[in-house]
Amino acid sequence: MSEYEYDIRPPLxxxxxxxxxxxxxxxxxxxxxxxITWRRxxxxxxYWIKFHSASGKEIRxxxxxxxxxxxxxxxxxxxxxxxxxxxxxxxxxLDY
Numbered sequence: 180m181s182e183y184e185y186d187i188r189p190p191l192x193x194x195x196x197x198x199x200x201x202x203x204x205x206x207x208x209x210x211x212x213x214x215i216t217w218r219r220x221x222x223x224x225x226y227w228i229k230f231h232s233a234s235g236k237e238i239r240x241x242x243x244x245x246x247x248x249x250x251x252x253x254x255x256x257x258x259x260x261x262x263x264x265x266x267x268x269x270x271x272x273l274d275y
Contacts, residue, residue: 192240195253200230205238209257217247217266 255263
């Protein structure tokens with residue numbers, strides 16, 4: 180980017196640092212995630228990701244499909260899952 184160009188994309192609503200997923204108002208260790216669900220908003224194309232914890236708490240993050248796959252990749256890596264999870268369909272299903 181030149182000095183006159185600006186990245187106008189909004190910042191990600193989360194970051195992954197080590198084994199933590201954190202945002203402006205939450206921090207969650209991956210060991211505390213019981214499972215992850217997501218749903219595509221058909222009007223906007225954005226995805227709502229919901230992290231479910233064993234305690235019953237839920238954290239929701241709105242993001243893109245590429246960021247959803249980034250989270251699934253990092254979560255699979257943390258859990259040692261093979262094959263790694265990857266969302267590839269608009270039919271609300273997982274494809275390997």
